[in-house]
Amino acid sequence: MDPLQMPPPASTVDTEESLVDISTAPTTPDGSLTFSPVLQALKLRDALEDEASGKSIQRNTSSLDATLSSSRTEVRNVCCVGAGYVGGPTAAMMALQNPHIRVTVVDRDPARIKQWNSKHLPIHEPGLEEILRIARDGTKAFKFFNEPIRSESFDGMSSASSTTSECESQCGEHREEIIVSARKPNLFFSTEVSKSISEADIVLIAVNTPTKMRGIGSGRATDMTALEAVSREVAIHAKPGAVIVEKSTVPCRTAEMIQDTLKTYRPTLSFEVLSNPEFLAEGTAVTDLLHPARVVIGSSPTPAGYHAASLLTSVYASWVPRSRIVTLNTYSSELSKLVANAMLAQRISSINSISAICEATGASIDEIALSIGLDPRIGSKFLQAGVGFGGSCFKKDILSLTYLAESLGLPEVAEYWNQVLTINDWQRSRFVRRIIKCLNGTVVGKKIAILGYAFKKNTADTRESPSLDAIKSLLDDAPREIAIYDPWCDPSVVRDELARLLGKEILKVNGGPIEVFADVYRACESAHAAVIMTECDEFRKTPASKSPKLAPTKSARKPGLIDPRPFERLEPTESETLSLHKYLKATFNVEDPLGRYENEPVYARRGEEERGEARLGADSVSFAETEVGF
Ligand SMILES: NC(=O)c1ccc[n+]([C@@H]2O[C@H](COP(=O)([O-])OP(=O)(O)OC[C@H]3O[C@@H](n4cnc5c(N)ncnc54)[C@H](O)[C@@H]3O)[C@@H](O)[C@H]2O)c1
Numbered sequence: 110m111d112p113l114q115m116p117p118p119a120s121t122v123d124t125e126e127s128l129v130d131i132s133t134a135p136t137t138p139d140g141s142l143t144f145s146p147v148l149q150a151l152k153l154r155d156a157l158e159d160e161a162s163g164k165s166i167q168r169n170t171s172s173l174d175a176t177l178s179s180s181r182t183e184v185r186n187v188c189c190v191g192a193g194y195v196g197g198p199t200a201a202m203m204a205l206q207n208p209h210i211r212v213t214v215v216d217r218d219p220a221r222i223k224q225w226n227s228k229h230l231p232i233h234e235p236g237l238e239e240i241l242r243i244a245r246d247g248t249k250a251f252k253f254f255n256e257p258i259r260s261e262s263f264d265g266m267s268s269a270s271s272t273t274s275e276c277e278s279q280c281g282e283h284r285e286e287i288i289v290s291a292r293k294p295n296l297f298f299s300t301e302v303s304k305s306i307s308e309a310d311i312v313l314i315a316v317n318t319p320t321k322m323r324g325i326g327s328g329r330a331t332d333m334t335a336l337e338a339v340s341r342e343v344a345i346h347a348k349p350g351a352v353i354v355e356k357s358t359v360p361c362r363t364a365e366m367i368q369d370t371l372k373t374y375r376p377t378l379s380f381e382v383l384s385n386p387e388f389l390a391e392g393t394a395v396t397d398l399l400h401p402a403r404v405v406i407g408s409s410p411t412p413a414g415y416h417a418a419s420l421l422t423s424v425y426a427s428w429v430p431r432s433r434i435v436t437l438n439t440y441s442s443e444l445s446k447l448v449a450n451a452m453l454a455q456r457i458s459s460i461n462s463i464s465a466i467c468e469a470t471g472a473s474i475d476e477i478a479l480s481i482g483l484d485p486r487i488g489s490k491f492l493q494a495g496v497g498f499g500g501s502c503f504k505k506d507i508l509s510l511t512y513l514a515e516s517l518g519l520p521e522v523a524e525y526w527n528q529v530l531t532i533n534d535w536q537r538s539r540f541v542r543r544i545i546k547c548l549n550g551t552v553v554g555k556k557i558a559i560l561g562y563a564f565k566k567n568t569a570d571t572r573e574s575p576s577l578d579a580i581k582s583l584l585d586d587a588p589r590e591i592a593i594y595d596p597w598c599d600p601s602v603v604r605d606e607l608a609r610l611l612g613k614e615i616l617k618v619n620g621g622p623i624e625v626f627a628d629v630y631r632a633c634e635s636a637h638a639a640v641i642m643t644e645c646d647e648f649r650k651t652p653a654s655k656s657p658k659l660a661p662t663k664s665a666r667k668p669g670l671i672d673p674r675p676f677e678r679l680e681p682t683e684s685e686t687l688s689l690h691k692y693l694k695a696t697f698n699v700e701d702p703l704g705r706y707e708n709e710p711v712y713a714r715r716g717e718e719e720r721g722e723a724r725l726g727a728d729s730v731s732f733a734e735t736e737v738g739f
């Protein structure tokens with residue numbers, strides 16, 4: 110059936126059975142779900158708001174295309190609830206690309222908000238800082254020449270690209286100059302959750318949806334506690350007509366639960382709930398957001414649903430080509446996120462299962478991945494065999510999918526996807542067994558260096574890290590020392606986490622076997638084995654860029670390493686300016702090559718100082734002091 114022709118969700122009935130305790134809410138809303146035990150409709154206020162708004166949502170436009178073209182400038186204020194790995198970078202990208210929209214990211218955790226407002230961001234993502242320096246701090250006006258630089262020496266910068274100009278650098282007036290205006294800050298981080306929600310035209314919900322650890326569905330269903338709590342806040346505070354967006358990964362039909370909550374609190378108002386799952390991967394969040402393979406927006410198949418989808422589309426359309434923005438039915442969109450993760454994880458378990466055959470036969474898993482990946486029907490990505498996948502998403506989303514299948518009476522489907530997790534667990538334990546076997550069957554009295562503690566490279570996120578699993582298993586065999594090193598993780602944070610998870614006594618300072626190092630050589634000193642747990646470049650024998658097989662071709666080089674000029678427009682987009690910044694920064698090793706940055710927030714690690722004073726000159730429109738050389 111055409112998704113857009115699907116009937117709207119069945120209406121819900123408020124029976125006693127449907128009032129579910131929030132802490133045990135199942136993954137899949139079962140027909141009807143009204144989550145909140147205490148529901149107080151704000152009828153008088155709603156009636157007044159309703160009248161004031163004149164039910165402003167356009168209901169007379171019947172096609173998505175028509176609404177898409179009529180929704181250009183309506184979004185002025187976006188609120189993102191949840192300042193985590195998804196909320197922070199996604200909101201930052203939206204703000205960067207839409208200087209006319211005020212984007213506020215709110216979180217209930219004041220420490221996290223303080224970090225976002227400081228120099229020391231709560232998450233490590235390559236390129237994220239640059240975006241915050243623009244959207245959060247505002248920028249000065251600046252200018253540059255619209256032609257590529259040929260000379261790559263620093264001296265050459267000031268007479269930049271003179272070799273391309275027929276009349277040489279003395280004749281500056283014949284070189285096309287691009288002038289970019291100053292930007293005011295339009296990205297804010299705050300703990301004022303209800304206030305920000307009440308001001309927003311679009312509310313993004315990007316809170317955590319981990320696996321439930323107690324009650325019905327424990328260990329498999331999705332824990333909806335945070336999402337349910339935010340839905341209630343939104344239902345109480347959202348302004349009439351605001352569009353509510355699920356950014357979190359959620360079970361299929363969660364939009365119905367949010368809609369129920371909205372209807373219960375504000376029965377006289379209409380809100381639209383969209384599904385807009387996020388597909389970014391940690392460590393590449395900025396690139397993924399800048400050049401998404403697709404943006405999926407699910408809406409109800411009604412004029413109001415299409416209109417809401419068109420509003421969100423207009424925000425993304427500032428930088429994402431329209432052809433990559435896919436609009437679907439709400440439930441297809443919700444489910445497509447779980448399916449995408451299940452399919453990706455399945456590829457990893459498939460190749461890992463074959464790695465065991467390779468080890469037994471002498472075939473090479475890397476050669477097999479290379480050879481099968483050349484078939485475009487298979488493709489080369491996500492075929493890297495390893496120690497099993499980790500991270501906060503794959504396992505919990507597959508568990509959620511299998512729980513959904515079982516709830517729908519489809520145990521065979523559940524079992525099929527469950528095998529992806531079974532192979533993953535098996536691969537992890539197989540790896541530890543292999544380490545012990547290589548060490549003559551015993552690690553007693555030996556030192557083992559663990560290189561890589563986060564779940565993968567370029568992130569400090571340790572959720573579901575294979576490394577932690579390996580450390581736990583190795584501890585059972587009583588090694589003399591386990592020395593841990595990760596280039597992205599702060600040793601004191603790792604120590605705190607290990608003490609919390611495994612007990613203080615396991616740390617060396619307390620007489621235990623585990624020590625965490627800030628230096629890889631010290632970690633490996635006199636070790637009997639060095640165990641590489643993540644694909645960090647510094648652990649490679651041959652750096653990725655020097656390996657002939659992996660060397661980037663000219664056309665496949667990082668965008669930051671090619672001068673993107675000349676720009677076709679004299680008003681380059683933020684993406685274009687960012688690519689120029691990256692190129693100049695990488696080429697000349699200068700932090701702020703365009704002279705664009707305002708002062709950074711005052712140092713505020715672990716929250717001593719606020720950023721107020723840091724915005725010195727944020728409103729200034731004078732050009733950067735350094736004379737333009739680029
Ligand atoms: N991490 C990823 O790479 C990734 C990628 C795509 C999708 N997702 C999905 O996005 C969602 C968020 O994931 P994440 O990794 O960003 O989580 P996270 O734990 O990093 O961040 C969630 C934030 O929500 C805040 N929060 C929770 N309840 C709140 C409330 N009631 N009010 C205000 N703030 C509240 C938390 O304090 C936390 O800062 C999840 O559903 C996840 O599955 C994650």
Ligand SMILES: O=c1ccn([C@@H]2O[C@H](COP(=O)(O)OP(=O)(O)O[C@H]3O[C@H](CO)[C@@H](O)[C@H](O)[C@H]3O)[C@@H](O)[C@H]2O)c(=O)[nH]1
Pocket residue numbers: 358387388389390391392450453457490491492493494495496497498499500501502503564565
């Ligand atoms: O060929 C591969 C690729 C990845 N991995 C491992 O798989 C895990 C997940 O890696 P990756 O997918 O790169 O990171 P995530 O941040 O977990 O991103 C996944 O999960 C996110 C959360 O839902 C989705 O948004 C992303 O699209 C999806 O890639 C890591 O342990 C990797 O080491 C492999 O073992 N082999």
